[in-house]
Amino acid sequence: MSNIKLHDREFVRTISNEEIVAEVKRVAAAMNRDYAGKRPLLLGVLNGCFMFAAELMRNLDLECEVSFVKLSSYQGVDSTGAVREMLGLSESIAGRDVIIVEDIVDTGLTMKSMLETLEAGNPASVAIASLFVKPSRLQVPVTVKYSAFTIPDRFIVGYGLDYDGLGRNLPDVYDVVE
């Protein structure tokens, strides 16, 4: 058992970095097929997406661009239900094929708000890529076209995901020990 402690909570290692990298390669291969001949704009949602976005980009063999927005909805291990924009989109997405790159889709509220915002910019298409999806937690219908892992309702950290700011640097993924 390789348990770790972040703030007041204990976490147990559940997904290795090797498994994550293998799944991200699978997602990238699907994008390489789907976007052949196009030039998608990957739009990462900070802070949690940075490791996933980097691994995904290095496995794309298409012409592609990347940009980031910063949104926040979580406090500790719970969703607040309100999505705050901390840093907005700086470029035009009119006519672009946009791929949102998210760390985890939980209630779906962040993606709903993001899709509504992007719609107003008249993109050619918008797809969601998320490293993790917790389908049992969804409060609004959201279609995640590219997901690496589907997980049950549990709080995870590592590989970009945090518990109150800590744990983002961990190469593996850990579950909270209740």
Ligand code: IMP
């Ligand atoms: P949603 O709006 O509820 O779908 O939440 C999305 C955001 O909540 C993610 O981008 C994460 O920042 C955060 N989040 C949701 N579940 C977890 C988790 O298990 N660990 C860490 N962050 C999470």
